[in-house]
Amino acid sequence: xxxxxxxxxxxxxxxxxxxxxxxxxxxxxxxxxxxxxxxxxxxxxxxxxxxxxxxxxxxxxxxxxxxxxxxxxxxxxxxxxxxxxxxxxxxxxxxxxxxxxxxxxxxxxxxxxxxxxxxxxxxxxxxxxxxxxxxxxxxxxxxxxxxxxxxxxxxxxxxxxxxxxxxxxxxxxxxxxxxxxxxxxxxxxxxxxxxxxxxxxxxxxxxxxxxxxxxxxxxxxxxxxxxxxxxxxxxxxxxxxxxxxxxxxxxxxxxxxxxxxxxxxxxxxxxxxxxxxxxxxxxxxxxxxxxxxxxxxxxxxxxxxxxxxxxxxxxxxxxxxxxxxxxxx
Numbered sequence: 548x549x550x551x552x553x554x555x556x557x558x559x560x561x562x563x564x565x566x567x568x569x570x571x572x573x574x575x576x577x578x579x580x581x582x583x584x585x586x587x588x589x590x591x592x593x594x595x596x597x598x599x600x601x602x603x604x605x606x607x608x609x610x611x612x613x614x615x616x617x618x619x620x621x622x623x624x625x626x627x628x629x630x631x632x633x634x635x636x637x638x639x640x641x642x643x644x645x646x647x648x649x650x651x652x653x654x655x656x657x658x659x660x661x662x663x664x665x666x667x668x669x670x671x672x673x674x675x676x677x678x679x680x681x682x683x684x685x686x687x688x689x690x691x692x693x694x695x696x697x698x699x700x701x702x703x704x705x706x707x708x709x710x711x712x713x714x715x716x717x718x719x720x721x722x723x724x725x726x727x728x729x730x731x732x733x734x735x736x737x738x739x740x741x742x743x744x745x746x747x748x749x750x751x752x753x754x755x756x757x758x759x760x761x762x763x764x765x766x767x768x769x770x771x772x773x774x775x776x777x778x779x780x781x782x783x784x785x786x787x788x789x790x791x792x793x794x795x796x797x798x799x800x801x802x803x804x805x806x807x808x809x810x811x812x813x814x815x816x817x818x819x820x821x822x823x824x825x826x827x828x829x830x831x832x833x834x835x836x837x838x839x840x841x842x843x844x845x846x847x848x849x850x851x852x853x854x855x856x857x858x859x860x861x862x863x864x865x866x867x868x869x870x871x872x873x874x875x876x
Contacts, residue, residue, distance in 0.1 A: 724797015
């Protein structure tokens with residue numbers, strides 16, 4: 548019985564490490580693509596071989612700030628054999644002890660990715676629940692090691708120190724400076740597609756790069772009045788066709804609000820020289836539009852509001868700040 552305890556990114560030779568814990572789920576995908584051939588009069592396979600494979604790992608965590616500060620929207624290159632050395636990734640699987648908690652001694656499983664690309668997956672938050680962010684690690688062949696190196700019966704010994712536990716939940720949202728009321732959930736999806744390069748003589752990819760990115764975020768709101776077509780009034784109005792993001796009218800931002808340990812929610816703004824601790828997503832160009840408005844008998848209707856950004860040639864397509872106030876300025 549094993550549990551993924553932490554994911555680390557850092558340099559194998561004398562480098563600093565970022566340890567990400569608070570793992571909520573994970574998956575190792577071997578992604579085998581076998582060649583299966585039936586020959587002659589055979590109806591059953593006669594020949595099987597593995598001729599293509601692109602192993603990948605995915606995980607989600609509630610350690611939002613630590614993860615997003617290390618791996619942003621542009622991803623993180625892994626290449627421990629490069630000059631100068633780039634990061635590697637290590638995943639630590641800890642073994643449970645029969646009749647106890649954790650097994651001692653050389654009982655852990657250590658998984659190392661020497662070369663590859665780490666990139667964002669969706670961020671999700673809902674009222675009353677902690678926000679999570681997902682990541683994928685696409686491994687590639689570095690010329691000597693397997694894309695994913697697995698070592699069993701090793702000592703559990705993190706290279707870095709996980710940050711103090713912290714959590715965030717869904718916060719306020721603004722469109723062109725106007726607040727979107729009654730938000731129930733938030734989801735940010737980077738929609739990243741990779742380009743994997745291959746060459747003859749190897750079944751594994753040798754390079755991974757970002758091919759395309761079509762990010763969006765979506766709020767779910769119970770405020771169906773934003774379906775109003777009277778754009779330009781005091782209240783947010785999207786109409787059926789949606790509206791254009793207009794920075795001249797105000798900001799378009801989504802927030803994740805930090806949860807106060809032992810308390811409730813951390814205040815929206817900083818007072819008395821305090822530290823800004825909320826997470827902000829901001830876009831400067833694009834559109835905002837409604838999705839399907841739906842409900843059922845004796846159940847309140849909800850509506851998704853989607854923000855679809857475009858590149859304004861000045862800022863990142865989505866600017867993410869992990870230490871901000873909840874404000875429109």
